[in-house]
Amino acid sequence: xxxxxxxxxxxxxxxxxxxxxxxxxxxxxxxxxxxxxxxxxxxxxxxxxxxxxxxxxxxxxxxxxxxxxxxxxxxxxxxxxxxxxxxxxxxxxxxxxxxxxxxxxxxxxxxxxxxxxxxxxxxxxxxxxxxxxxxxxxxxxxxxxxxxxxxxxxxxxxxxxxxxxxxxxxxxxxxxxxxxxxxxxxxxxxxxxxxxxxxxxxxxxxxxxxxxxxxxxxxxxxxxxxxxxxxxxxxxxxxxxxxxxxxxxxxxxxxxxxxxxxxxxxx
Numbered sequence: 001x002x003x004x005x006x007x008x009x010x011x012x013x014x015x016x017x018x019x020x021x022x023x024x025x026x027x028x029x030x031x032x033x034x035x036x037x038x039x040x041x042x043x044x045x046x047x048x049x050x051x052x053x054x055x056x057x058x059x060x061x062x063x064x065x066x067x068x069x070x071x072x073x074x075x076x077x078x079x080x081x082x083x084x085x086x087x088x089x090x091x092x093x094x095x096x097x098x099x100x101x102x103x104x105x106x107x108x109x110x111x112x113x114x115x116x117x118x119x120x121x122x123x124x125x126x127x128x129x130x131x132x133x134x135x136x137x138x139x140x141x142x143x144x145x146x147x148x149x150x151x152x153x154x155x156x157x158x159x160x161x162x163x164x165x166x167x168x169x170x171x172x173x174x175x176x177x178x179x180x181x182x183x184x185x186x187x188x189x190x191x192x193x194x195x196x197x198x199x200x201x202x203x204x205x206x207x208x209x210x211x212x213x214x215x216x217x218x219x220x221x222x223x224x225x226x227x228x229x230x231x232x233x234x235x236x237x238x239x240x241x242x243x244x245x246x247x248x249x250x251x252x253x254x255x256x257x258x259x260x261x262x263x264x265x266x267x
Contacts, residue, residue, distance in 0.1 A: 045079050046089070050122065050129070057105060088111070090105070091110060092122065093122060094109060098208045099207065116156065116157060127149070153185075153186035154186040158186075158191065162187055164183075164229035168228045188230055189216065196235070196236045197257075198236040198237070198244070198253065198257065203237060215238055217233070217234055217241050219264060227267060231265045
């Protein structure tokens with residue numbers, strides 16, 4: 001006799017992960033309706049992988065020599081996937097950490113191609129499950145929570161240009177810190193597609209995950225009343241960025257940019 005499926009999930013259960021709850025996955029499997037390898041990964045499986053990765057790092061930090069294979073086998077038993085699948089997922093995590101300037105576990109080099117959906121969800125789970133501080137403590141670069149949110153937004157895809165802020169607020173410290181719309185930064189980086197929007201050359205280098213390194217610049221600077229919108233923001237190489245801030249020809253370059261990039265508007 002066929003077992004009744006679990007109660008119908010609510011829309012909210014699907015909103016963030018885009019995956020059905022684990023109860024439905026188990027039901028599909030038991031009834032032979034679908035193979036586990038054909039299903040996307042649940043948040044529970046991804047979080048389990050992240051927690052296991054963190055534990056492997058902690059063991060390595062203590063000078064221990066943890067058995068990665070034993071961890072893969074344990075995860076495979078817990079979630080009914082192959083050990084190889086979890087080894088590959090660990091390399092996805094290495095790629096995400098590498099983007100955050102965090103050393104990855106030796107023997108688990110960053111995967112060169114990580115699906116945008118998986119990357120976005122891993123970043124979200126790190127941020128939502130108190131893993132961010134643990135991982136960030138190992139960071140060798142200037143990577144913060146805002147950078148993680150930008151990476152997460154970029155991984156979701158570009159979409160329509162965000163509205164941004166015509167008059168971004170600021171907080172007074174030793175200098176004015178403007179409240180930037182991270183969606184604007186992510187959108188402009190995706191729009192540039194690895195090419196400097198000022199000199200039209202390819203990004204000077206690629207990061208370990210294969211993505212291009214470019215910096216975001218406000219044509220009319222925020223301190224001068226510029227907006228934090230896609231119509232005032234460009235993605236450029238470090239050389240052009242420094243020249244726009246400190247070069248003697250910066251005014252001429254700005255004039256050229258307005259003619260060169262259709263989305264820019266003079267402010």
